[in-house]
Every structure is written in C-alpha cells, then in structure tokens.
Amino acid sequence: MLKAQQLTLAVLVNAALISTAFASEQSESKGFVEDAEGSVLFRTGYLHRDKKNGVDDTSSFAQTAIVNLDSGFTKGTVGFAAGIIGDASIKLGENAHTGNDMIPTHNDDSAYDHWARGGAYVKARISNTTATYGTQLLDIPVLASNTARLVPEYYTGVLVESNEINNLNLIAGKFTENQLSNQINSDGAKLERAIVWGAKYKANDQLNLAYYGTDIKDRLDRHYINANFTQGLADKSSLTYDLSAYHTKWDKDANQYLYSQIGESNDSFDNSIAALSTTYNRGPHNVMVAYQQNFGNTGYDYGLGTNVGDGKQSIYMPNSYLSDFIGNDEKSVQLQYTYDFGALNVPGLSWTSAFVYGWDIKATDNAGTMISDNEEEREFFNQVKYTVQSGFAKDASLRLRHSYYRASNNYQNNYIGDTNEWRIWLDIPVKLF
Known part of the structure; x- marks a missing residue:
C-alpha cells in the first residue's frame, strides 16, 4: 500500500513539474x-498542573531564546539556501516539580539549570519546488512538532514541497530523528524512520481539501483527511x-505503548476518529459547535513518550485542549465562543471559552482488561491573549490559559486524571535583519 501511495505522489509531483501554472518563485530570488x-523569540513560560486524587502536582517555569536564521536563495535555475534554528534556555526558580515536557531533567528527575539545542538545514529550489534537509519544525497533521511548550519539537530529515500547480501544495519526506521539547539528545525519541506524504488543494475561495499520510517504521500507518467550506451569509456573517x-x-x-489497549499484546489495533464542526462568525463574535467520535478497538494515540515519533501535536481535531477526547469508543461534543475586543477599541485582545463533554468511553485496568464502557470526561477551557499592535513592542504577546478537567472514577488512571491547569506565556519577538 505504501509503495502505491508513494508512486501516486511521485506521479503527481512529476505532473506538477511539467505543468507550471503560474510564476516561478525561484526566478524572483534576490540572492543569498x-x-x-x-529573528529571536524571547519566551517566558509557566505551566502548572494541580492534580487531584493524591497525584503529585507538576510545575515548570523557564525562559528561552528561540533563534531562526534563514538565508535567501541564490540566483539561477537552481537556488540554494541554508539556515539555523535552535534555542537556549534557563530555568526560573527551583522547578522541583518540573514536568509536562517543559524542561529536560537529569537521571534523578531534577531540572536542568540551563540547556541549548538546535541544528542547521540546507535547501534547494527549482521553479516552485523546494527540498529541505536538516533540522526542521513540521506542521503536518500526521507528523507535527509540538510548539505548545517552552521550546519546539525538532525533526531531522528531508522534506520536498511543491507548489507548481496553482492552489495545489504537495509534500513528501523522510525523517530519521525526533527531538521532543524536553530532550537534549537530537534523537531522544529514537525515531528509526518516518515517511510522510500529502496534498492540500484550494478548490476556490470557499472550499479547501487536504489529505496526508505517514508510515512510521514498527509503529503505525496513519492517514488524515480534511474538508473546510465557508458559506457567506447576509449582514457580513458566515458559516464555516x-x-x-x-x-x-x-x-x-x-x-506495548498503547495506554488504551484492550486485549492481548499480539492483537491488531486500529482507530478511526472523525469530527464535524460548524463555526458562525459575525463581526467580533465566533461560535463553534463540534461533534467528535472514535471508532475501532482502541483510542486515538499520538506522541506517546519517546516511543512513536509522530509528534506531540499530531491531533488536528476540534475537541483538543488539555484533553483531546480520544478515548476508546468515545463520543464528545463542544461549544466554543471567541470574542475579539477590537470591536471595543482594544485591538489585539481576544477571549476564548469552551466546554467539551465526552462519554461512552471504554476504560481498562492496569493489565489492559476492560472494566467499563460508559466512562465520562469534561473540560472547561478559557484563554485570554493580548498582542501589542504597534510601537517598539509590536507583536509581543501575553497569553493566559486555564483548563478545568474532570473524569469519572474508572477513567482516572487511563488518561490525564482530574486536573486544574494554568499556562502563562509571554512572547517577545525581535527581528534581527
């Protein structure tokens, strides 16, 4: 199956290369x-999880500088470029209860005082097709770098991206190293091989379609589809x-890595998870309702510690906050409201509030034996974010996020467990050149 998919993608890329529909990006290159x-992003991050039912709390507080240096492409039919990405960080305070993928720890679980990570990459471009090799951040639904912690998750490998046909984006790549956000080792996740491919198509101003797939050796095969349609309404409102x-x-x-496993270790496990959401927008108001459901004989699992390598952000689904509502056979519904305070002459300030409820979850004991099929979980989420709009601090942002999460008794050990979480992020971007 994988060979057929790769062959299909190769044919698509070849067709794109010989049927360019618009101007070449490479022809517009100004030079290396x-x-x-x-740029440098100075970030101060605080993440605290107040755990219930006798579980130890976790709390992390640190500061980092995330550097991104990217050259231009040389001129000519084939352009070449290079760059560096990395981060240098220090802990703030003792961090005696560090956790949550924020800060690397020593063998005795004590937090590092300071640490640095990163790498380099090279790029080649012909027409509108670019190949990148080296350390990268990935924003692919089936292979996604975690960017929701102090520092990002890095991958090492090659990614080819083609935009030869107007409104069609094609990708294909192979990655052999995965470094989680709290790891010093560039291959801390012990990724042997991950192959990824996909396509994104903008049919028109209203409809966008996407498909992505990945094959991670000895771990999983995963496929993702998305369709997004926006319908304009009267009085400048819309439905998406x-x-x-x-x-x-x-x-x-x-x-052995499936924490929602049902059955024996030599059984076959699969999951399908689907969601449909509708968002109503009118001026500063956004209201979203969503329904999400799991199928198969296990829940949707991703980013399982150091053992899978699909990235700790590979969950492009609407019902995803502190909990992702991905339990075995789980159904969940969400109501979300977002308000843009620009309508009250406070541009850059926004507030999002959401409530998600999940039910019909199959829970297991520590041996993997199912003990219940009607467990529940719920989360009340709130976030306030302010981004400076002008002046010397333009684009600096402060984000305050809180989640109140509760689950039924039999689902406490299967997943997160009752938690009150706070996240505070201060980001100050500085453009170097």
Missing part, C-alpha cells in the same frame, strides 16, 4: 544575502463547516 532573514478524520493502524511492535 539579500533575501536573508533573522469543517470535517476532519484520522485512521490509524498500529504495528504489533507498538502494542
């Missing part, structure tokens, strides 16, 4: 130095419909 860009779904088939070598 002339198009260079550099979004359908997204994953299908995952785990290799038997990965059975």
Whole structure:
C-alpha cells in the first residue's frame, strides 16, 4: 500500500513539474544575502498542573531564546539556501516539580539549570519546488512538532514541497530523528524512520481539501483527511463547516505503548476518529459547535513518550485542549465562543471559552482488561491573549490559559486524571535583519 501511495505522489509531483501554472518563485530570488532573514523569540513560560486524587502536582517555569536564521536563495535555475534554528534556555526558580515536557531533567528527575539545542538545514529550489534537509519544525497533521511548550519539537530529515500547480501544495519526506521539547539528545525519541506524504488543494475561495499520510517504521500507518467550506451569509456573517478524520493502524511492535489497549499484546489495533464542526462568525463574535467520535478497538494515540515519533501535536481535531477526547469508543461534543475586543477599541485582545463533554468511553485496568464502557470526561477551557499592535513592542504577546478537567472514577488512571491547569506565556519577538 505504501509503495502505491508513494508512486501516486511521485506521479503527481512529476505532473506538477511539467505543468507550471503560474510564476516561478525561484526566478524572483534576490540572492543569498539579500533575501536573508533573522529573528529571536524571547519566551517566558509557566505551566502548572494541580492534580487531584493524591497525584503529585507538576510545575515548570523557564525562559528561552528561540533563534531562526534563514538565508535567501541564490540566483539561477537552481537556488540554494541554508539556515539555523535552535534555542537556549534557563530555568526560573527551583522547578522541583518540573514536568509536562517543559524542561529536560537529569537521571534523578531534577531540572536542568540551563540547556541549548538546535541544528542547521540546507535547501534547494527549482521553479516552485523546494527540498529541505536538516533540522526542521513540521506542521503536518500526521507528523507535527509540538510548539505548545517552552521550546519546539525538532525533526531531522528531508522534506520536498511543491507548489507548481496553482492552489495545489504537495509534500513528501523522510525523517530519521525526533527531538521532543524536553530532550537534549537530537534523537531522544529514537525515531528509526518516518515517511510522510500529502496534498492540500484550494478548490476556490470557499472550499479547501487536504489529505496526508505517514508510515512510521514498527509503529503505525496513519492517514488524515480534511474538508473546510465557508458559506457567506447576509449582514457580513458566515458559516464555516469543517470535517476532519484520522485512521490509524498500529504495528504489533507498538502494542506495548498503547495506554488504551484492550486485549492481548499480539492483537491488531486500529482507530478511526472523525469530527464535524460548524463555526458562525459575525463581526467580533465566533461560535463553534463540534461533534467528535472514535471508532475501532482502541483510542486515538499520538506522541506517546519517546516511543512513536509522530509528534506531540499530531491531533488536528476540534475537541483538543488539555484533553483531546480520544478515548476508546468515545463520543464528545463542544461549544466554543471567541470574542475579539477590537470591536471595543482594544485591538489585539481576544477571549476564548469552551466546554467539551465526552462519554461512552471504554476504560481498562492496569493489565489492559476492560472494566467499563460508559466512562465520562469534561473540560472547561478559557484563554485570554493580548498582542501589542504597534510601537517598539509590536507583536509581543501575553497569553493566559486555564483548563478545568474532570473524569469519572474508572477513567482516572487511563488518561490525564482530574486536573486544574494554568499556562502563562509571554512572547517577545525581535527581528534581527
């Protein structure tokens, strides 16, 4: 199956290369130095989880500088470029209860006082097709770098991206190293091989379609589809419909890592998860309702510690906050409201509030034996974010996020467990050149 998918993608890329429909990006290159860009993001991050039922709390507080230096492409038929991405961080305070993928820890679980990570990459571009090799951040639904912690998750490998046909984006890549946000080792996740491919198509101003797939050796095969349609209404309002779904088939070598496993270690495990959301927008108001459901004989699992390598952000679904509502056979519904305070002459300030309720969850004991099929979970989420709009601090932002999460008794050990979580993020971007 994988060979057929790769062959299909190769044919698509070849067709794109010989049927260019619009101007070449490479022909507009100004040069290696002339198009260079550099920036530093100074981030202060605090993440605290107040755990219930006798479980120890976790709390992390640290500061980092995330550097991105990117050259322009050289001129000519084939352009070449290079860059560096990385981060240098220090802990703030003792961090005696660090956790949550924020700060690397020593063998005795004590937090690092300071640490640095990163790498380099090179790029080649012909027409509108670019190949990148080296350390990268990935924003692919089936292979996604975690950017929701102090520092990002890095991948090492090659990614080819083609935009030869107007409104059609094609990708294909292979990655052999995965470094989680709290790891010093560039291959801390012990990724042997992950192959990824996909396509995104803008049919018109209203409809967008996407498909992505990945094959992670000895772990899983995963596919993702998305369809997004926006319908304009009277009085400048709109309705947006979004359908997204994953299908995952785990290799038997990965059975030991499935925390929602039902059955024996040599069984075959698969999951499908689908969601449909509708968002109504009118001026500063956004209201979203969503329904999400799991199918198969296990829940949707991703980013399982150091053992899978699919990225700790590979959950492009609407009902995803502190909990992702991905339990075995789980159904969940969400109501979300977002308000833009620009309508009250406070541009840059927004507030989001959401409530998600999940039910019909199959729970297991520590041996993996199912003990219940009607467990529940719920989360009340609130976030306030302010971004400076002008002046010397333009684009600096402060984000305050809180989640109140509760689950039924039999689901406490299967997943997160009752938690009150706070996240405070202060981001100050500085453009170097």
